[in-house]
Amino acid sequence: YLQKVRDLATENNIIxxxxxxxxGFRETFGGLHKKYNVEPDIAIFAKALGNGYAISACIGRKKFMQAAQQTFISSTFWTERVGPTAALKTLEVMEREKSWQTITQIGSNISSQWQHLADKHDLSISTWGLPALSGYTFNSPNALSYKTLITQEMLKKGYLAANSVYACTEHKQELVDGYFEELDPIFATIKECEDGRDVSSLLEGPLCHSGFKRLN
Ligand SMILES: Cc1ncc(COP(=O)(O)O)c(C=O)c1O
Incomplete structure (x- = not known):
């Protein structure tokens, strides 16, 4: 798919x-272009690059990067150094620890445990996403209600959880096991709802938004 997009862009003179x-940094030490061997003209990085600190980066072919020379970029905070310093350290640690491999393994494990839990309770789910950034959706018209219920009930147990996980190296097995232990009875309740129990009577607040859909 990406190679086709690349070919189309090249044929039509599109950046x-x-x-x-x-x-970025979730599948490789850098971008997905390293894994799929498809070169973009420009790539944007942020998030994992600073491990929580504010930083973003733009890399690209010289020809396109040079375009910045024909404009004027200013910013109140452009001498700010915390983000760039954090990014340099993060890159060093990521490279040393090979964090993308660890989080890919953790994420794959979590994803298969969601499926296992769903099977145990005879629930139908679809799992999605990169292994290190995976999620699941109930195949049910009540999917959004169930997602809301999970957040509501998991908060009571001390977990900030929806239906996705951004795996990090500190998601050790013990933590993941604790999460699944708490999720188990909630899946049991969801099964009851699939069998006729009214899920809206269990919700203590409004339904959650469905991601970016609210914006378009
Ligand atoms: C793929 C992607 N692009 C862009 C953004 C937003 O970037 P910014 O907040 O710098 O506009 C996000 C997440 O917030 C994202 O996931």
């Missing part, structure tokens, strides 16, 4: 930009 804001 191809990979927005790796979220995917």
């Amino acid at each position: 191809l930009i990979f927005d790796e804001c979220t995917s």
